[in-house]
Amino acid sequence: MRDPQRVKVTTIGLDADDTLWHNEQFFRITQERFATLLADFAEKDHLEERLLAAERRNLGHYGFGVKGFVLSMIETAIEVTEDRVPARIIRELISAGQDMLAHPINLLPHARETVTSLAADFRVLLITKGDLLDQERKLAQSGLGDFFDGVEIVSHKTPETYSEIFSRHGQGAENAMMVGNSLRSDVIPALTAGSWGIYIPHELTWALEHAEAPTTHPRYRSFPHLGDLPYFCRNKTSCD
Template sequence: MPITTIALDADDTLWQNEHFFRLTEQRFTDLLAPYTDAPDLKDRLIASVTKNLGFYGFGMKGFALSMVETALDVTDHRVPGQVIAEILAAGRELLSYPIETLPYVDQALAQLQDTHRLIVVTKGDVFDQERKIAASGLADYFAAIEIVGDKNAATYARIFERHTDGAARTVMVGNSLRSDILPALAAGSFAIYVPHDLTWSYEHAEEPTDEPRYAKIAHLGELAAAIAAFDAQT
């Protein structure tokens, strides 16, 4: 039973994303520096973003609101309104950064579209994710695009049933062990981890190195060979 469907994460798997959040984090700390001596502004911000995931979800809107909340918290609500306005502007700028596809993405998709069904499974704000997919120029490679609020085993099971020949004939590819790899394996698929240098700490988890349906590659240029290795073992 060879793999027939390849599901791919989008942010930091197909194109750069976390890099721009890091730039916004730095802008946030620069704006607040005159108003607080808190030594851990970035940590406070990330703690706020993580706490708010259940309310705002993933993406730039929740990030912008968490920046405002953190600014108010660390300054005891003394931060000037102009600084809040600049923080919100920095959040909006996340919608204007260029989409930079990662190495080997176009080559890998062009090669694999002739032999496999390709789908995207990404999480975050629908408007922002749709914008990035359109701007990437990659949309025509994909038979389906799923934008979800979060990724867990139930989400993957639903998507695999809808768009694939079954989890056992599907591989999920992404840069997050927590969101792309472990829940996809739990749903019964294969999984290929493609590390990214700037993956958010929230997405870290222990590698399932003893799992025969798991593989790790350096970049998408190695994807076809990794899938062929899975096919050989089945």
């Protein structure tokens, strides 16, 4: 049996939101706005619990992204006000969502140089969840689009998702690596599929993306920032 750490990596998948550019901070800002708008009806902590429950409940209906978030806020507002939420609050929540969908893209440190460097030696893919139009907009504004050999905007990140993508774009999951800020979505399912799973933590992580780090897995690594990734790939036997 081959040592999985010595199998040549030819394909690298990169997550987008909070891996290449800021995203969660805009959800937090909007959630603060949501709490202020409904301060007369419920305490902030209670609102956060109710909103998170609505988001979890609605993932199967709306998927990931701003639109589902806004619909979950509206649903929560209706619930906590017992169907008495003023129309002006609904209007402001819709406006907040529109602001999120129009917010300029700010790349995270090391994102541009890392993608540029990896693209010179590997097949590089963008693999992200979220609303199709919004993710396409963010990629176009990021200025990174030309460096990717493929872009996959998916509904869910499962082991089957990674197996299919890495087989279609490369030599299969065994020869691939997935990099991202979510242990639940980017790392653990990629490891299950047989790939490397590289965790790049972000200071803000959505509660539904939390998971225990698989620290004993031979193909798991964690780096403080993206800038460490090219060095790892070029100086470890696993990527030679």
